[in-house]
Amino acid sequence: MNAVLDQQDLSQYMSQLGEQAKQAATILAAAEPAQKNAALLAIAEALLENTDQIKQANAKDLQQGRQDGLDEAMLDRLELNDARIDGMVEGLHQVAALPDPVGEISEMNIRPSGIQLGKMRVPLGVIGIIYESRPNVTIDAAALCLKSGNATILRGGKEAIHSNQAITRCIQQGLQAVGLPQAAVQVINTTDRAAVGLLLTMNEFVDVIIPRGGKGLIERVSKEATIPVIKHLDGICHVYIDDQADLGKAYDVAVNSKTHRYGVCNAMETLLIAEAVAEQVLPDLNKAYRDQGVELRGCERCLEIDADMLKATGEDWDTEYLAPILSIRIVDDMQQAIEHINRHGSHHTDSMVSENYSRARTFLRAVDSSSVMINASTRFADGFEYGLGAEIGISTDKIHARGPVGLKGLTSQKYIVFGDGQIRQ
């Protein structure tokens, strides 16, 4: 396919994708839930039927990746084995089972003029998704966009091009089986980087861009895009243990937030402890972390309690480790904790452990993050745990969607008015 493209004008090719997507978006917006769900299940079936071809295409990408010297972590993300293909199939079934967000009518109130005013949930239109070399994202993203009635233009990492093309054939097969336009989900069939630049500025065709991947990718996309971007930059999450905390809960939440998984954006990276309880809680916690191999970097006050900790530098407070490393700071009180979180955090997810009612109210209001928690692990900030069913990402933006973005985050609401011939006086 690349060979064909070389002879085409790239910008013409991209405009064509855009135009086709826009046409497909109109059909998808009007599609019944049953048809969209049938498409999702037909895609799942196609994946199972074509497992061998997918694995062969993936083997090509893996071979090329090894030749190009990709590291083991990248090769691991690139790999599609039976378990991962089963995971994609399972994901499609889960999305099919979710309630359809499109067409929902709410808040229909009668105004003094006699008109009845409310809102109807509608798809955004055409969504451009830019991601790295994780081919399973192709299915996740396509499924969520399809279910929410949006057409999608996907651009995966160049290392996964064969895998993505094989998966796309399954998607096309599924769409065709139920009579939906194949342009409902399109994959950019060229590894030319200029295609991304074009996608980010096709305002006439694309309604929103969602980048998924590392910070470098997301910053590039945000900088270049003239289309609105729903983005997730990083997750520097905190737990603050208040001096009025239930210390049992504090222990559980602080250990779970760090050690449940390390490489995820909702893992705690900095633990804040009120000075009044630091001597009581730090030794037990540090033991738990050390037992799990977590490297501990503490502020000066921490080192007075536990001299075996490394000394945290200023940089630590601004770092997303995504690794078994934890920075710990002892603070005077909740107010200092809130200041630390709002200054050093990434507005992702922050939790306080406290039994104090008034402080809970203050913390919830004052912490400027997409998820603010009392007495719960930061690891709950997740589409599945929040009951959104699946997520396309966790937004650290304030505009449009904040926090885990599920099907509703891929929709908008328009006003609808029912009248009986009312006119404006």
Next chain:
Amino acid sequence: MNAVLDQQDLSQYMSQLGEQAKQAATILAAAEPAQKNAALLAIAEALLENTDQIKQANAKDLQQGRQDGLDEAMLDRLELNDARIDGMVEGLHQVAALPDPVGEISEMNIRPSGIQLGKMRVPLGVIGIIYESRPNVTIDAAALCLKSGNATILRGGKEAIHSNQAITRCIQQGLQAVGLPQAAVQVINTTDRAAVGLLLTMNEFVDVIIPRGGKGLIERVSKEATIPVIKHLDGICHVYIDDQADLGKAYDVAVNSKTHRYGVCNAMETLLIAEAVAEQVLPDLNKAYRDQGVELRGCERCLEIDADMLKATGEDWDTEYLAPILSIRIVDDMQQAIEHINRHGSHHTDSMVSENYSRARTFLRAVDSSSVMINASTRFADGFEYGLGAEIGISTDKIHARGPVGLKGLTSQKYIVFGDGQIRQ
């Protein structure tokens, strides 16, 4: 003030405004409704106390404007007379009386894990507002942003600089009187155009940009801004008279949508009529329009019924007249009307007159506009009529806010979680 600024580094000045706004935003986000409302009323009082100074400053702007050859329409928008100052005072009282959107908690449901999850409404942060030479916008925008807990950086048209500075002094006086930071509302005190370019790219300080004014201004802002923009481009609104319309309602809605006011974005610009009823309704409607001095431009089929109409060109279907001009097209049926609206409209407000239940359902779903109406005048698409109390504009975007943007449109929702020590399994 400009003289002082000339010696300053503009970019340093703008960063300082940004930093101050960000600090003020934190205080505003935590401010109680009573304090914000007291500020609004104190600003209203300051306007009344300083009416003479405001009118003197305005006289300077008007004089300069006349020297610079501004046309009468621009001078009219620039003028601040007693009635307009009273209007600003009245607007402040109205906004003070609205319910406070900040802190609202909703959808608190318990998840299977035991955590209780919901949403809290919070301000966006710092809002940059760029507008033309209508000084009353200074108060409208400041009032809505203040009430919704946001700090504001205002940049009005250069022709209104003295008026805006006089109004800003009243705002500062009001903020000071209730102990809120003066940086809660700041006006850019230079007419240097480069200041706008800086404002549009201060991502670290400004959360959203709202341009208010003509299409040229809005397009420039959208193109240059790297910060999210809530914008309203134009209003090419339609009424479609279905062949199953109640013709009395059709007459009322079609006349009111066009002739209630001409220069507003929610006025009808194109009337679509189903062929089956065109001969019945067109003559009466055309008479009504002609009686009010509306110029009529019809499609070929229209001219067969009423040869006195001008012939519409292709361009007419894509034009926002903002004037007593109306284009009329006879269409085969609702399907063709929907296609016309989605293709030529500006996704603002479109209305169908019909008694057919199934068609009403189809029209509501298929028309891709921020307000879609059945049997009601397009003129209802307005913050006051929708009960939002006041509006900062009508968004034709799909992201974040769609349609009239009131206080809620200037807020966002974060997730909040109440737990009892829950951890992720």
